[in-house]
Amino acid sequence: MKKSNTYIFLYASVMVVIVATVLSLVSTWLGPFQERNIEVAKKTDILKSVEKAERVREVDDRHSYIYEEYEKYIVETYVINHKGEIQDDIEAFDVDMRDEMRKPLEERNLPVFVSLINDDSYKYIIPMHGRGLWGPVFGYVALNDDFNTIYGIILDHESETPGLGAEISTSGFQERFKGKRLFDEDSEFISVKILAPSDSPVEGHSVDGISGGTMTTNGVEDMMYDVLSSYEDYFRERRKEQ
Amino acid sequence: MSQTEQQEKEPLFSFRNVKLLTTPLDDENPITVLVLGICSALAVTVMLQPAVVLTISVICVMGLANVIVSLLRNTIPSRIRIIVQLVVIASLVILVDQILKAFLYDVSRQLSVFVGLIITNCIIMGRLEAFALSNKVWPSFLDGVGNAAGYGIILVIVAFIRELFGSGTVYGYPVMERLGVYELGYEDNGFMILPPMALITVGVIIWVQRARNRKLIESSPS
Amino acid sequence: MEELVNIFVRSIFIDNVVFAYFLGMCSYLAVSRTVSTAHGLGMAVVFVLGITVPINYLIENYFLQKGALSWLSPAFENVDLSFLSFIMFIAVIASMVQLVEMAVEKLSPKLYTSLGIFLPLIAVNCAILGGSLFMQEREYGTIAEAASFGVGSGVGFYLAIVGIAAIREKIKYSNIPGPLRGLGITFIIAGLMGMAFMSFMGIEL
Numbered sequence: 250m251k252k253s254n255t256y257i258f259l260y261a262s263v264m265v266v267i268v269a270t271v272l273s274l275v276s277t278w279l280g281p282f283q284e285r286n287i288e289v290a291k292k293t294d295i296l297k298s299v300e301k302a303e304r305v306r307e308v309d310d311r312h313s314y315i316y317e318e319y320e321k322y323i324v325e326t327y328v329i330n331h332k333g334e335i336q337d338d339i340e341a342f343d344v345d346m347r348d349e350m351r352k353p354l355e356e357r358n359l360p361v362f363v364s365l366i367n368d369d370s371y372k373y374i375i376p377m378h379g380r381g382l383w384g385p386v387f388g389y390v391a392l393n394d395d396f397n398t399i400y401g402i403i404l405d406h407e408s409e410t411p412g413l414g415a416e417i418s419t420s421g422f423q424e425r426f427k428g429k430r431l432f433d434e435d436s437e438f439i440s441v442k443i444l445a446p447s448d449s450p451v452e453g454h455s456v457d458g459i460s461g462g463t464m465t466t467n468g469v470e471d472m473m474y475d476v477l478s479s480y481e482d483y484f485r486e487r488r489k490e491q
Numbered sequence: 492m493s494q495t496e497q498q499e500k501e502p503l504f505s506f507r508n509v510k511l512l513t514t515p516l517d518d519e520n521p522i523t524v525l526v527l528g529i530c531s532a533l534a535v536t537v538m539l540q541p542a543v544v545l546t547i548s549v550i551c552v553m554g555l556a557n558v559i560v561s562l563l564r565n566t567i568p569s570r571i572r573i574i575v576q577l578v579v580i581a582s583l584v585i586l587v588d589q590i591l592k593a594f595l596y597d598v599s600r601q602l603s604v605f606v607g608l609i610i611t612n613c614i615i616m617g618r619l620e621a622f623a624l625s626n627k628v629w630p631s632f633l634d635g636v637g638n639a640a641g642y643g644i645i646l647v648i649v650a651f652i653r654e655l656f657g658s659g660t661v662y663g664y665p666v667m668e669r670l671g672v673y674e675l676g677y678e679d680n681g682f683m684i685l686p687p688m689a690l691i692t693v694g695v696i697i698w699v700q701r702a703r704n705r706k707l708i709e710s711s712p713s
Numbered sequence: 714m715e716e717l718v719n720i721f722v723r724s725i726f727i728d729n730v731v732f733a734y735f736l737g738m739c740s741y742l743a744v745s746r747t748v749s750t751a752h753g754l755g756m757a758v759v760f761v762l763g764i765t766v767p768i769n770y771l772i773e774n775y776f777l778q779k780g781a782l783s784w785l786s787p788a789f790e791n792v793d794l795s796f797l798s799f800i801m802f803i804a805v806i807a808s809m810v811q812l813v814e815m816a817v818e819k820l821s822p823k824l825y826t827s828l829g830i831f832l833p834l835i836a837v838n839c840a841i842l843g844g845s846l847f848m849q850e851r852e853y854g855t856i857a858e859a860a861s862f863g864v865g866s867g868v869g870f871y872l873a874i875v876g877i878a879a880i881r882e883k884i885k886y887s888n889i890p891g892p893l894r895g896l897g898i899t900f901i902i903a904g905l906m907g908m909a910f911m912s913f914m915g916i917e918l
Contacts, residue, residue: 257568264575268582268800275589276796282593290596351852384850407603412537412658413684461537461684464914526896529738530839570815573836574807581800589796607846610799611839613739620833686735687907694893694900701892709895 333483379472414465546643557635657683724865732910737840759867766863
């Protein structure tokens with residue numbers, strides 16, 4: 250039906266105002282709940298990379314369970330720069346890897362979470378952020394105290410194809426990373442390769458990919474390389490100490 | 492307007508209204524006849540579970556969006572109707588997403604993939620444009636639910652075929668392994684999980700459907 | 714400059730919206746009966762993508778991103794409006810589509826009727842929203858790069874839809890089993906074209 254221009258203009262403005270108000274109201278009202286959820290999810294991911302918080306699906310009060318576990322197993326957190334020097338005034342938990350990975354290497358703040366688990370050994374957990382096929386991929390990798398062997402890894406994504414790229418978030422895929430090494434015998438940094446069917450495996454440094462999910466696993470491979478290579482100097486230093 | 496609306500009081504499930512629910516399942520199926528909502532049919536049909544989840548979400552969003560647009564239909568200026576319709580859909584989806592994020596975080600994390608898929612699903616917009624914009628609330632609601640269900644049926648069939656032959660499972664249950672066909676030398680067809688095979692599967696479904704329902708056959712060969 | 718050409722060529726062939734990401738399928742299958750309508754829709758998509766991606770780039774970088782509003786006043790440093798990005802992108806796209814619709818209606822009534830419902834549906838053509846979302850995700854450095862990506866994706870869609878329309882005009886003379894006629898065979902052709910385009914995957918530029 251034909252309406253006058255004034256009517257159209259008014260209609261559009263009223264609609265925009267209503268929608269914007271409703272959305273911002275909801276967003277501010279729910280903001281605190283969401284932030285708490287995000288915080289708990291982040292802590293859960295960190296704990297899961299060292300195979301803790303395994304009862305998270307069973308407990309009734311998930312939030313306090315995760316807080317407890319986090320207090321218990323994460324003993325120290327700190328932020329370093331690319332040379333491995335500790336940055337004092339930054340809280341590791343508040344660092345957003347997405348923002349850090351956009352900066353040039355020299356300006357990145359790199360968080361490290363130290364975990365002490367049952368067998369009295371320290372694990373070093375590094376947060377990761379990168380790009381998959383459709384959207385961000387992210388996760389946490391836990392290294393043994395030789396700063397070389399992968400103890401565990403947690404990967405997740407926002408919008409990869411279900412059944413293909415989305416398989417990176419399954420434990421079946423993440424299991425494959427365990428025991429893989431970042432440095433080779435000559436102490437050369439090579440990270441971990443995720444193989445497409447045509448690639449040949451590299452002993453100790455490669456895992457099988459996901460058929461149909463190559464574009465996503467390439468993203469994961471790049472993410473691991475980009476993030477972990479920023480920590481390379483720090484790892485080397487710590488390796489020398491041993 | 493008041494005239495047409497008061498003309499007749501028909502029962503909620505009159506013959507005409509039931510027809511609105513059932514025609515989209517076959518004669519006017521949104522995917523195989525009206526060609527709407529193909530992109531999401533390619534993206535989520537690798538496995539059954541996401542296909543089912545998306546179907547349920549689309550049924551909810553479509554029912555609601557149709558009702559809202561049908562309520563507003565006499566006020567929407569035709570020149571900006573596209574924007575209005577999209578804003579209705581997008582705000583609905585974003586609202587649901589925000590609420591899930593606050594209270595059911597795990598669900599929202601699993602559904603994050605679908606938020607974009609629902610907003611850009613042309614099936615919703617297509618039905619708003621073709622039906623809800625010119626019909627009363629209750630028929631619009633039925634039309635929305637019917638179309639979403641017709642869309643869901645195709646999604647589930649395609650997903651079933653692709654999951655069974657592509658990964659050898661049905662809803663995650665390893666059927667092929669249990670049947671023991673791997674020992675006979677059977678292998679999963681990796682091609683089934685790639686998007687082109689979804690297109691071809693839908694093509695074959697159309698073939699079967701039209702062989703059964705011959706009035707859908709098109710006269711021109713291309 | 715080299716980077717721009719690079720992005721342009723990539724988005725036409727390697728990251729083709731239709732065959733690499735399978736976006737925009739609905740209008741691709743439904744409006745490809747003849748080359749002339751395919752040409753019309755293709756041009757409309759090139760136009761809409763070429764305009765909306767740069768506009769949304771500006772919106773993303775000067776309004777929505779965290780800290781993007783700091784050009785207004787340093788007090789807005791921490792304002793993060795990214796939850797609005799979906800709806801803003803869509804609003805921009807929908808208004809551009811509405812503009813195109815009005816222009817086509819005035820300039821070429823014949824094309825207008827043959828495009829039918831699929832003209833308004835460009836607004837929800839996932840290829841178009843996909844363009845803006847990819848632009849956001851890939852974080853292009855300059856508006857020129859974003860524009861080059863937008864136009865390139867549009868050209869990729871144009872190429873794909875005119876290609877399949879040409880094939881469909883040819884198969885008019887083929888003897889296709891009745892139930893497979895029209896839509897059925899088109900789906901299968903699209904699948905085959907998709908397989909062919911997969912050979913571009915993995916080429917590094």
